[in-house]
Amino acid sequence: MFAPVRYIEWATKFYGKVPFDLASSGIPVAAWSELGVPEPDLDDMAVFPALRAAIAMYNDVPAADVVPAMGTSHAVFLAYAAMLSPGDEVLVELPGYEPLTRAAEGLGAVVRTFERLAADGYAVSPERVAAAVTPRTRVIVVTNLHNPTGVRTSDATLRELAKIAEARGAYLLVDEVYAPFDELPDDGVFRGSARKLGPNVVAVSSVTKCYGLGMHRVGWVLGPPEVVQRAESAVIATCGHLPLAHSARGSVALANVGKLAKRAKAMLAGKRDIAAQWAATLPNATWSAPTSGLFGLVRLHDRTDLLPRIESWATDHGILVGAGTFFGIPNGFRLSWATQPRDRFEQGLEKLSALLR
Numbered sequence: 094m095f096a097p098v099r100y101i102e103w104a105t106k107f108y109g110k111v112p113f114d115l116a117s118s119g120i121p122v123a124a125w126s127e128l129g130v131p132e133p134d135l136d137d138m139a140v141f142p143a144l145r146a147a148i149a150m151y152n153d154v155p156a157a158d159v160v161p162a163m164g165t166s167h168a169v170f171l172a173y174a175a176m177l178s179p180g181d182e183v184l185v186e187l188p189g190y191e192p193l194t195r196a197a198e199g200l201g202a203v204v205r206t207f208e209r210l211a212a213d214g215y216a217v218s219p220e221r222v223a224a225a226v227t228p229r230t231r232v233i234v235v236t237n238l239h240n241p242t243g244v245r246t247s248d249a250t251l252r253e254l255a256k257i258a259e260a261r262g263a264y265l266l267v268d269e270v271y272a273p274f275d276e277l278p279d280d281g282v283f284r285g286s287a288r289k290l291g292p293n294v295v296a297v298s299s300v301t302k303c304y305g306l307g308m309h310r311v312g313w314v315l316g317p318p319e320v321v322q323r324a325e326s327a328v329i330a331t332c333g334h335l336p337l338a339h340s341a342r343g344s345v346a347l348a349n350v351g352k353l354a355k356r357a358k359a360m361l362a363g364k365r366d367i368a369a370q371w372a373a374t375l376p377n378a379t380w381s382a383p384t385s386g387l388f389g390l391v392r393l394h395d396r397t398d399l400l401p402r403i404e405s406w407a408t409d410h411g412i413l414v415g416a417g418t419f420f421g422i423p424n425g426f427r428l429s430w431a432t433q434p435r436d437r438f439e440q441g442l443e444k445l446s447a448l449l450r
């Protein structure tokens with residue numbers, strides 16, 4: 094059974110509903126007009142293969158590796174459905190993004206965790222992963238960039254994880270919805286997909302977080318042939334086929350995504366440095382020090398569960414940060430510079446400093 098996802102319920106209640114939203118973790122919604130192209134023909138059947146081809150081109154992988162999906166959320170479901178049977182184990186990072194756990198549990202898998210330690214700057218330790226795998230492990234799961242710290246995992250480490258998985262006949266699943274932030278591609282081709290790092294690496298992503306097109310739910314699974322085939326069966330089992338309009342809009346959106354990359358870059362310019370400088374002023378705190386992306390994690394050493402305070406900051410002072418509680422770090426919060434223009438972001442940080450004093 095699929096249990097409620099506490100984090101998503103909380104986010105739905107608070108995100109985007111306060112004057113200073115320093116919590117939402119995606120580039121603001123882009124209007125279709127910002128693509129600079131007309132609405133596509135919504136009756137053309139040729140768009141089904143066209144979307145697959147557009148996803149392949151964007152990710153620089155063969156079309157045979159691609160299964161289109163409804164956002165990364167659906168892609169995670171399809172990927173798990175393609176790799177897991179009830180009773181299989183999934184090894185998920187902690188701190189982590191709760192839906193990765195709930196979706197696996199909903200499919201009858203047993204979720205175990207490996208820690209990404211604050212003391213290591215939240216880096217993935219292949220040794221810790223290797224120590225946590227068991228003969229029942231079918232999938233090792235990481236986010237890259239890491240949600241909630243924004244920390245990047247190198248290709249070399251991902252390759253090591255893929256090897257650890259391979260030795261058990263398992264897969265490495267990389268949720269790379271934030272990965273293009275390292276270098277948002279003006280030419281509309283994301284060359285850094287983890288899918289290219291090993292035969293047993295499965296990657297999931299979408300145009301939600303980097304490009305502001307989340308409402309169109311254009312996402313994908315990239316994987317080896319047996320995963321592609323089973324994920325396609327999972328599409329048939331869940332909805333027959335994806336909506337025609339989704340494929341029509343998705344293929345046009347991907348062909349023009351470079352324009353949205355430029356838009357996103359302009360929106361983010363300079364704000365990560367401001368966040369890092371601000372975090373350095375906090376006493377008894379550590380900053381996850383992301384090198385790209387749109388959020389980082391602040392951990393307050395002398396606090397316990399910040400959730401009640403974070404909720405009162407939102408309701409009484411109109412300022413919201415992402416509660417670390419939902420990611421497994423109750424004394425931390427995720428600070429995002431995704432949605433506020435630079436001056437409002439700075440104003441929000443000033444308010445936050447006052448509340449933290």
Ligand SMILES: Cc1ncc(COP(=O)(O)O)c(C=O)c1O
Binds near residue numbers: 164
């Ligand atoms: C790590 C991660 N994966 C997936 C998603 C969901 O992405 P999508 O909107 O493409 O379904 C999110 C949303 O916050 C996320 O943080």
